[in-house]
Amino acid sequence: MDKEFIKQYIPLYSEAALLTVKIGFLGIAAAIIIGLVCETIVYFKIPVLRRIVSVYIELSRNTPLLIQLFFIYYGLPKIGIRTDAQMCGIAGLAFLGGSYMAEAFRSGVEAIDVIQEESAYSLGLSKLQTVRYVLLPQAISISAPALIANVIFLLKETSVFSAISLMDLMFTAKDLIGLYYNTTESLFLLVVFYLLILLPVSVIGSLIERRLRHAGYGV
């Protein structure tokens, strides 16, 4: 392995990693919001919107991110909806992740016994208060493992962004392999940088999971 080469390209990879993290973070944040909104619609059984949500969830879960991105990036401009590559990456990740997050929240909400809701009502809490103080805390704690798994899954999915020419880690690695033919070094840096992003998330994720286990106690 060529140590000089590795040293020389660490800054380039760091920049690419920052881009990956930035788009990943924004996309995942948007996905969580979409997931929450979808689950709220499903939970309160809002007519019409509910149908739209279920169609959206099926569409997004049964198609790969790559074609979603291609459609947003190359297809939509033809009917006048133009986005730059970064926006497109965030939108794609949010579109894909929203349904996964919604399903995770749903598994949490469904796991809560009806008795919790009834008890809250009989204590005089309003519907909103019940959701805010009784159901949501439990639901979040039950769905935490799935949510964290989704975050890691979505961060991994960001690797396809290079297909819409975002200069992320994959793009940088592919570029360097093409330019200098230093395959081993480029791939080594690629793996190291992905580990630097994903390992901390995975470790912090399992810590959070452990802390949020309180919903299971006393059952």
Next chain:
Amino acid sequence: MPDMGFDVLWKGKNFLRLLGGLGVALKISLISVLISIILGTVLGILWHHNNLFIKAVMRSYLEVIRIMPQLVLLFIVYFGTTRSFGWDLSGETASVIVFSLWGTAEMSDLVRGAIISIPAHQYESAFALGLGKAQVYLYVILPQAIRRLIPLSINLVTRMIKTTSLVLMIGVVEIIKVAQQIIEANRMSSKNAAFGVYLTVFVMYFLACWPISLLARKLEKRWR
């Protein structure tokens, strides 16, 4: 109605070529799924072996494969190993190798989870009835575990089909690549081809995965 670029699909054999591309993607995923299910089941059962060394090896295999994006694994096998070991891999072979490695890891975890989810009293009652260890597994544990496993492994098929879209990035000619070629070839005559063709590919992927997801969900409900 303005031109949405759907007309390109009916020129020449374009639509058939797209279907052929989907066929390539499905072929790669089905081969990988078959290998994954076989190897994954074996590994998943091995998890319950009490040998610490086997456990450590399996654990590291699972963690290493799962933490890396599949695209990185594809690059390592397709660009990395070919360079380091000097062998020659076609894009399709490389993808089958990577997706089998990944699928095996996922499948072994599903098998492990399914076996763990069988409550302890099932083992204890079976032993109490005088069944041998092999009999306990063969007649009591596995039939129940397989029931829980089937919906999950069907889900693995859809995940595999979606993941195979990545092979585009190592130059395998599958459905998205064919779509790109069609759009390129018609860029003068049909400016909006990108909209129609990519939307069609989107729908094709959906039609390939959706029925499988529905089946998995139905089985899961029935066998719960």
